[in-house]
Amino acid sequence: AQKITQTQPGMFVQEKEAVTLDCTYDTSDPSYGLFWYKQPSSGEMIFLIYQGSYDQQNATEGRYSLNFQKARKSANLVISASQLGDSAMYFCAMREGLTGGFKTIFGAGTRLFVKA
Amino acid sequence: EAGVTQFPSHSVIEKGQTVTLRCDPISGHDNLYWYRRVMGKEIKFLLHFVKESKQDESGMPNNRFLAERTGGTYSTLKVQPAELEDSGVYFCASSQGMANYGYTFGSGTRLTVV
Numbered sequence: 001a002q003k004i005t006q007t008q009p010g011m012f013v014q015e016k017e018a019v020t021l022d023c024t025y026d027t028s029d030p031s032y033g034l035f036w037y038k039q040p041s042s043g044e045m046i047f048l049i050y051q052g053s054y055d056q057q058n059a060t061e062g063r064y065s066l067n068f069q070k071a072r073k074s075a076n077l078v079i080s081a082s083q084l085g086d087s088a089m090y091f092c093a094m095r096e097g098l099t100g101g102f103k104t105i106f107g108a109g110t111r112l113f114v115k116a
Numbered sequence: 117e118a119g120v121t122q123f124p125s126h127s128v129i130e131k132g133q134t135v136t137l138r139c140d141p142i143s144g145h146d147n148l149y150w151y152r153r154v155m156g157k158e159i160k161f162l163l164h165f166v167k168e169s170k171q172d173e174s175g176m177p178n179n180r181f182l183a184e185r186t187g188g189t190y191s192t193l194k195v196q197p198a199e200l201e202d203s204g205v206y207f208c209a210s211s212q213g214m215a216n217y218g219y220t221f222g223s224g225t226r227l228t229v230v
Contacts, residue, residue, distance in 0.1 A: 035218050043223050043226075044222070047217075047218025047220070047221075050218060103164055105161060108157065108158045
């Protein structure tokens with residue numbers, strides 16, 4: 001069963017505007033972590049942001065914030081003030097279990113295009 | 117600090133041949149992972165090493181795939197014999213084991229089997 005769902009294969013956003021990339025997940029484990037990664041055209045995967053299942057507040061890292069709605073099992077990524085360099089594939093991911101080292105599962109990704 | 121290094125960056129081989137991919141994790145990272153992304157699909161977990169031991173190899177597709185991690189340092193992933201459906205990008209990642217840290221990924225090896 002698919003555990004990470006990213007329903008937007010592609011998204012367009014105007015430079016300097018905010019964009020939300022959707023992610024829903026499914027797990028029965030009460031302890032889990034949610035991640036977003038960015039993959040630019042150069043191919044490397046870049047870790048952006050983390051949200052723990054017990055975290056009370058939404059995670060933020062610079063222009064990135066994670067809109068965590070636990071009851072709805074959603075973990076949307078919000079990018080504020082989009083820049084041309086934000087054009088990339090974005091993957092939502094989940095790691096089940098408390099300790100690091102458990103495998104991470106990924107969604108299919110959303111390709112973001114930032115227009116000048 | 118050097119990142120995760122993968123070699124080669126690209127490989128084109130014929131069906132039936134053997135290919136070996138290499139990954140050098142960040143020094144001191146006990147956890148090493150292999151993932152694969154077939155064109156347009158999800159990034160799929162292959163296996164996880166803790167030091168030199170295979171912690172989880174539930175994602176390995178079949179016995180044509182063999183992963184090793186010599187002395188808990190670098191890792192190799194061998195595909196023998198390669199099939200067309202093995203084409204994709206193979207990512208290696210490492211982590212120190214902290215739950216709230218993302219992985220550090222390598223740039224991947226793009227494997228094309230023709």
